[in-house]
Amino acid sequence: MKGRAGPHPLDVPLPHDLRAAAGRASRDVALQQFVGGATLHKDRGRRETCRRAFGERYDALRRHAGAIKQHTLDHLDAYLERFIARARESGAIVHAAATAAQANEVCLAVARRHGCRLCVKSKSMVTEETGLLAALETAGVETVETDLGEFILQLDGDAPSHIVTPMIHKDRAAVGRAFARELGVAYTDDPRRLTMIAREHLREKYRRADLGVSGGNFLVADTGSVVLCTNEGNGRFCTGVPRVHVAMVGIEKLVPSMEHLTVFLKLLARSGTAQPLTVYTQVITGPRRPDEDDGPDEVHIILVDNGRTGLLRAESRELLRCIRCGACLNACPVYRTIGGHAYGSVYSGPIGAVITPALRGLRDFAALPHASSLCGACFEACPVHIDIPRHLTRLRAQIVEQRIAGWRERAGMRLWGLALRTAWTYRLAAWAQRLVLRRLARRVGRRSRDSARADAAHRPGAWIHAGPGPLRAWTQERDFPAPAARSFRQWWARERGHARAPRRDIPGQRGTPA
Amino acid sequence: MDVALFVSCLADQFYPRSAVAAVRVLEHLGCRVHFPAGQTGCGQPMFNNGFRRDARALAERMIRVFAPFERVVTPSGSCAAMIREHYAHLFDGDEQRAAHARALASRTREFCEFLVHDLRVDLRALGASWGLPDGRPRRVTWHFSCHLRGLGMTDEPARLLGQIAGVEPVPLERAEVCCGFGGTFATKQPEISGHMARDKAACLRATGAGVCVSGEPGCTMNLAGTCRRAGDGIEFLSPAEAIAASLGLMGDAPAERAAGAREGA
Secondary structure, X not given: OOOOOOOOOOOOOXXXXXXXXXXXHHHOHHHHHHHHHHHHHHHHHHHHHHHHHHHHHHHHHHHHHHHHHHHHHHOHHHHHHHHHHHHHHOOOEEEEEOOHHHHHHHHHHHHHHOOOOEEEEOOOHHHHHHOHHHHHHHOOOEEEEOOHHHHHHHHXXXXXXXXXXXXXXXXXXXXXXXXXXXXOOOOOOOHHHXXXXXXXXXXXXXXXXXXXXEOOOEEEOOOOEEEEXXXXXXXXXXXXXXXXEEEEEEHHHEEOOHHHHHHHHHHHHHHHXXXXXXXXXXXXXXXXXXXXXXXXXXXXXXXXXXXXXXXXXXXXXXXXXXXXXXXXXXXXXXXXXXXXXXXXXXXXXXXXXXXXXXXXXXXXXXXXXXXXXXOOHHHHHOOOOOOHHHHHHHHHHHHHHOOOOOHHHHHHHHHHHHHOOOXXXXXXXXXXXHHHHXXXXXXXXXXXXXXXXXXXXXXXXXXXXXXXXXXXXXXXXXXXXXXXXXXXXXXXHHHHHOOOOOOOOOOOOOOOOO | OEEEEOOOHHHHHOOHHHHXXXXXXXXXXXXXXXXXXXXXXXXXXXXXXXXXXXXXXXXXXXXXXXXXXXXEEEOOHHHHHHHHHHHHHHOOOOHHHHHHHHHHHHHEEXXXXXXXXXXXXXXXXXXXXXXXXXXXXXXXXXXXXXXXXHHOOOOHHHHHHXXXXXXXXXXXXXXXXXXXXXOOHHHHOHHHHHHHHHHXXXXXXXXXXXXXXXOOHHHHHHHHHHHHXXXXXXXXXXXXXXXXXXXXXXXXXXXXXXXXXXXXX
């Protein structure tokens, strides 16, 4: 299956220019509509579902889930050993891959050994990360994405823009066009009929496939099981029908036991899609037993590191708790505005803004930690209680320490910081700022036609419409207020500082010059 | 009760009226208000941009300046959040300084938080009233600033507004969504920030309220500038200004005239 020619949406020049990508995305009205509408809907759904299910205990449950994951990560070596031993006992073949290339190579070697020609694949973020699909196709193994969203993206040569809802940036007309073009069917944008077309197309692939590839939502150390949470049932076909099943899973997906798994099953679907559970929850423990009718002859589990152990350092370990539910993407007003592709990486949204620089280099993705207003909506939504804003500011500090920040920013911020160091430099800087900005506002203010009307309604009285230098970025989008004629501390000094008769006027109220 | 006012650099320079209002309300409620003249800024821009060393220096200054005071009250929510959430972490590994930071954090309150939780104010009992001059209720909406999450606050400003006679609180659609200010985020990612601000402005417009109460000078700067660019006449006031007005503490207030004129139009 060949996709549309053209550059891959995530094949971005490095260092990644987020502002340019964000500028394009924020002008894309269709994108706003699809992504904005869907994420708001899902975020609201999450809050309502979780409140109904957990009530006052929601926060405690998030902390509990975070603590379980944190414990597992703190003892990752022990749990990995246990998992590998149990998985081998169950008959699975376990591989470890340090890099993306190694992970793909293990999968290709399996495919070669079994002479596989057709692969059916269920949705998996780690395979997006390693680029497995391209690797299989290059090696001559026809590979079909079977998750409906991923299937559509594959037809269109597009990339997922959301961890859970990969084609959140597309509408059904785009799907209809892709189907008509690539599958030779008559155009329709009826979701039901599109689904039936895809289903018919995929059934044939499942029947003929000799390799099934999946990811894994969880790995259970006690039992050596891979747990898959899906909604469309495609995961079961991928892992049950072909004679070989390869599960590629990041090492951070471990949980200690089935009891612990239940905590995450309570939270995963509610956080991601506002469902109590995903429609299918599969626990795969080894290949088909001699007394069983179906299932693969061989199960391979590829445990992928690909930079994760680099995150195991104390200050960033918390990030590996992530269960890829997508709740932080849905909650994030920045993601909602620019969509996933603008992040220039497989992992987008708030969690992408913190793990992409860690996995792929801070220098190339230094803009990502600044792609946040630090509003905290992501932290509030995270089912495993990852304090994402804290990690954003931590990475920003690294950007400064490693001198990735430009000299202008460093100089400006140092100067600002120095001005605040003593009361007299503060007063001096404030005096200069007031002088410059009020003069600027008077000059531009005269040009404003509606200033008389608007000034009555907005204090302080004068505004800057088109600021120079550092103000330009602000006034490109909105007006900037001039400082008040007199500061609060001047008011205080006159009113309270000396034994003078109290003055009645209040600074900022009349807009009269000092 | 003795209270030290931390005015915040933004309110000091751009919204002094909100700080004056805070002083008048606090004094009206029986507090002795002090203004330590050595105060400057809390270091939030430095911290948020990764300039930890500069932020640390300013945090030490704040700790020193406010050491003599049992309560520190600020009309700026994000500065309160900076002190409460981040100061102690700035001194990780330096237990003595971290302890001082925690002590300041435990004594610092956002203005509305202080009124609701420390003073347990009931504005109804104080006869607060802020109807329009013609007797109709004043439609007031309220911006949920994101720092409230960090402070563990929920609806304290709204609760106070609800206690004022003559005020009709108008709920804001998508109230929990950030307005796009985020400090230097507004100039580092102006396209995203501007988009978020216009989205919030549209929600404000849809309320039909004449006044929006906003407890964070940064949000106010962003939203007022966005509304002005769009030609919207909604008035932005701090909770302190609204409460001061309702208690008759602000004297001549063009705010009331403007809001009244808009609603009367």
